[in-house]
Structures are given as structure tokens and as C-alpha cells.
Amino acid sequence: MGSQVLWQLAKRGYDVTGYELFAPGHSRGAAGGETRLFRTIQMEDHGYAPIADRADELYRALEADSGQQLRDITGALVMGHPSSPDTQTALEAAERSAHPVRVLDREESMREFPEFALDPGDVTIWDGHGGIIRPELTVATAAAQAQRHGVTILRRHRVTAIEDTGSGVHVTADGQTRQFDRVVAAPGAWTSLLFPELAGLFEMRRLLSAWFFPAVPGQLERVLPFLRTKPAQTEKNTYAYGLPYADRTAMKLGLGSDQEARVDSPDTADYYVTDTLLEPFAEWIGRYMPVLDPYPMRIATYFESFTASGREYVQAHPQMENVIVMAGFSGHGFKMAPAFGEIGADLAEGRTPALDIGFLQRDEVPLTAA
Ligand SMILES: Cc1cc2nc3c(=O)[nH]c(=O)nc-3n(C[C@H](O)[C@H](O)[C@H](O)COP(=O)(O)OP(=O)(O)OC[C@H]3O[C@@H](n4cnc5c(N)ncnc54)[C@H](O)[C@@H]3O)c2cc1C
Numbered sequence: 001m002g003s004q005v006l007w008q009l010a011k012r013g014y015d016v017t018g019y020e021l022f023a024p025g026h027s028r029g030a031a032g033g034e035t036r037l038f039r040t041i042q043m044e045d046h047g048y049a050p051i052a053d054r055a056d057e058l059y060r061a062l063e064a065d066s067g068q069q070l071r072d073i074t075g076a077l078v079m080g081h082p083s084s085p086d087t088q089t090a091l092e093a094a095e096r097s098a099h100p101v102r103v104l105d106r107e108e109s110m111r112e113f114p115e116f117a118l119d120p121g122d123v124t125i126w127d128g129h130g131g132i133i134r135p136e137l138t139v140a141t142a143a144a145q146a147q148r149h150g151v152t153i154l155r156r157h158r159v160t161a162i163e164d165t166g167s168g169v170h171v172t173a174d175g176q177t178r179q180f181d182r183v184v185a186a187p188g189a190w191t192s193l194l195f196p197e198l199a200g201l202f203e204m205r206r207l208l209s210a211w212f213f214p215a216v217p218g219q220l221e222r223v224l225p226f227l228r229t230k231p232a233q234t235e236k237n238t239y240a241y242g243l244p245y246a247d248r249t250a251m252k253l254g255l256g257s258d259q260e261a262r263v264d265s266p267d268t269a270d271y272y273v274t275d276t277l278l279e280p281f282a283e284w285i286g287r288y289m290p291v292l293d294p295y296p297m298r299i300a301t302y303f304e305s306f307t308a309s310g311r312e313y314v315q316a317h318p319q320m321e322n323v324i325v326m327a328g329f330s331g332h333g334f335k336m337a338p339a340f341g342e343i344g345a346d347l348a349e350g351r352t353p354a355l356d357i358g359f360l361q362r363d364e365v366p367l368t369a370a
Contacts, residue, residue: 001186001326001333003142004341007062009348010149017180018146018153019173021190025140028266029188030304033209035243035252036133036334037225038071040099041078041125043086044310044332047359049093051339054355056129058338062138065145070138072246076130077113080229081122087229090125100128115223115291132225132243135334142341159187159194164320182348184324185317189266189303191327200366201313202305202328205260206269210281210296211245211252219291220248228288230256240284251292255280260331266303273299306330308367311360314343324348 006018022028040056042048063070080087094101102125104112109124118124143153154173161172168179185194192199214220223244230239239256263269282294307313307328317323324347326340333340339355346353 001188001329001337001340001344002184003139003146004058004337005184005186005326005344005348006146006151006153006341007142007149007338008341008345010146010151012345012349016146016151017178018143018151019157019159019171020143020153020155021158023155024143024153025136027136027300028303029190030207030302030329031135031139031334032302033252033300034134034136035225036135037076037130037227037241037243038073038133038335039076039078039127039130039227040097041090041093041101041127041130043078043090043093043227043229045359046089046093046096047356048336049096051336051343051355051357054342055336055339058342059133059138062142062145062338066141068137068141069134070141071131071133073129073131075224076127077109077116077224077226078125078127078229079109079116079118079122079226081119081231083121084229084231084235087123090229091123094125094127102126102128113224115220115289116226117288117290130225132246133334138334138337142338159185162194162320162323164317164322169320169322182322182324182350184326184344184348186326186344188327188329189263189305191305191325193265193267195317195325197319198313198317198325201307203307203367204263204266205304205306206263206266207254207260207302207304207331208273208277209252209254209300209302210273210278211250211298212281212285212292212294212296213250214291215293216291217249220244220251223248223251238284238288240288242289250297251289253281253284253289253292255284260306263303269301269303271301273301304329304331306367308365312340312357314340314347314357314360316347 157173237256313328
């Protein structure tokens, strides 16, 4: 999010400085693992549809500016049972969509997309404009384009304090304090460390990604990226998403919240993945993607900030009006990052964002009593 805000503000001609704990495109936060799902079908809220559409345009603009290919529009699948509220929202989104979309019943889906087994009554939505994003390259490219427009990026600089004095915002990093007119802070899973006063709004979680070979080589040649929706609350959580390697020799999977452990800080969290944590992957594969070998060939750990509602926290800090906080992207922010960059830039300019984000604040409740 930070690199996208930098790119936007740079294009608007501002004198901008970016701070990054590591370096743009690193893999220790929420944006690692080589692939992210881009979809035009949103199951979380219809309010996201225009944001994803705008992100689609901005991905293309960033590709045109940089000459880098950041996405591969392959088509994507959204699968699930219609008894799930998320599947219902996805089906409504398909009905409203201006993009190429098809809804398939279980039998049609298993014929056309034989890599995926479905439960009785399940439906599949083919999202023709869905695809695969390259996250690290996207972050690095947005940052590089921002630098090309004159932005300074201070790598390996940890911001330790942000203070709005009323006549300027003081940012302290590595013992040095600089003054700015406005600050946009997008610290991901580090948000509660930088803003302890907001800790009750966010939960920092460790998310696992695991990569699997097919049981028989070649079985993934036509596989599409997919998302399986969260089922109705009474059911066992079978939420999952998957993204193939570009050469289709393996598939990355991520599972639902049972696999997402709360952490106090990404700085000290455990990266080690026990075999016990891998069991749900094997179980999920046996039920929904038996073409995969159930033991992963690669495992990795990433960190993301979540809100209770799953909706982003994108607004001025409650006690510092010149500090815009962008956090709580809750596992689904990457596809929309360029549009959130534009929203962050609008807010930094003191303007109401051109894109409607009013729905994000609905049902906002603290996660803890902090
Ligand atoms: C495993 C996984 C899979 C996902 N899959 C998808 C998907 O398929 N599709 C999708 O749309 N979304 C997906 N998401 C969500 C998406 O990747 C995140 O919502 C998005 O990357 C969040 O961006 P962010 O800028 O908030 O956090 P980050 O990308 O983590 O960026 C925060 C940055 O702030 C820096 N920072 C933190 N504190 C400081 C400090 N004090 N000083 C200086 N720098 C600091 C960090 O180093 C980091 O670079 C996934 C997330 C995960 C973890």
C-alpha cells in the first residue's frame, strides 16, 4: 500500500519521502510468496467492486509506465456452496458484473475444471478477467516508479514515532526526526507496534502458504487460480485459495483462519511450520484437489493485519488529523492496492477520495479490549 501511495503522490508532483523497514518488494510482510489472486468477483462486499475495477486500470497504467508485466490475466474460479453468505454475495456480483463471467453447476464445473472436486450443490463462478498478480514485483515497481518521479525512499529505516504537532508531523526513524505536512502510514502487521493506541482494532496474524506438486506430473497444465468461499458459519471452515506457478508445475495453497495464528509482532514471530500445521492442507487436498501430492514441496510464512469486520481501516488517525492510517487489509488487499494507493493519496491531499470507501467503516468494532 505504501509503495502505491508513493507512486500516486509522486505523479501528483509532491515532495515525498517513503520509509521502509526492509526494502520495497521484501517477503517478510503481507506481500510475499510470488503470487496473489486478482478477481473481479468480490464476496466480501459489493463496495469493493469499483475499487477492484479502478485497481485493474491502475495495474495497467503501472505496467505501461514501467514496462513490467505485473499480472497474468488467466481467468479465475470462485467456488462454494450457495448456503454460504459469501457465495451468495459472489453470485450477486456475477449477476451485476460487466466483466466476462459464467456460473457453472457442480457437474459442469467438474467437467470443465477437472482439477477441482466440489461438494454436492456447489457452484463455480468463472471470472474471465481474474488472474495472477506478481506481488513483490508490483511493490518494487511502484516504488521504483515513485523514485523515478523524484521520491526519496529510505530503505532499512524503522519508523519508531509519528507525532502530529499541529504545525507539522514529526517522523522519527533510526534516531533522526524529520518534519512533514502529512503522513500516510501503511505498516501492515506492524501497525499495533507503531500505533499501540490503535492495537485494539487490529489483530496481527501469521498466514501460511504451501506449494504442492501434482501427484502425476502435467496434471496442472490447465489449472486456473481459484478461491473457495468461507462456508456458512455452522460448517467446518473449508475456505481456501490457490495459485499455480506460471509454468503450471506446482500450485500454492492458503487455507482459512484455522491456519492463521495470532502473533504479537512479526519481528519475533515463529517462522517454523510444524507438520501438525500441514495436516489441514492434506485434508483439504484430499477433499477438493486430489490431483495434488498432499505433502508440500515448499512452505512459507507471511504476516498480515486483520480487523474484526475484515474491512480495511483507511482514515485519519483518531488523535492525529494529519496522519492517515491504512491497515487491516485482512488477507484480501493486494488486488486493490493500486486503487488504495490512490485513495491514500487523496486523503493525504485532504480530499474526499474519488472512490467511495464509506462502506469500510460499517460494523467497525474493536477486536480486543485494548
Ligand atoms: C499469505 C497471504 C496471501 C494473500 N493472498 C492475497 C490474494 O491472493 N489476493 C489479494 O488481493 N490479497 C491477498 N493477501 C492480502 C494482501 O497481500 C495484503 O492485504 C497486502 O499486502 C497488505 O499490504 P500492506 O501494505 O498493508 O502490508 P505489507 O505488504 O506487509 O506492507 C507493510 C510494510 O510496512 C513496512 N513497515 C512496517 N512497520 C514499519 C516501520 N515502523 N517503519 C518502516 N516500515 C515499516 C513493512 O516492512 C512492510 O513493507 C494475502 C496476504 C497474505 C499474507
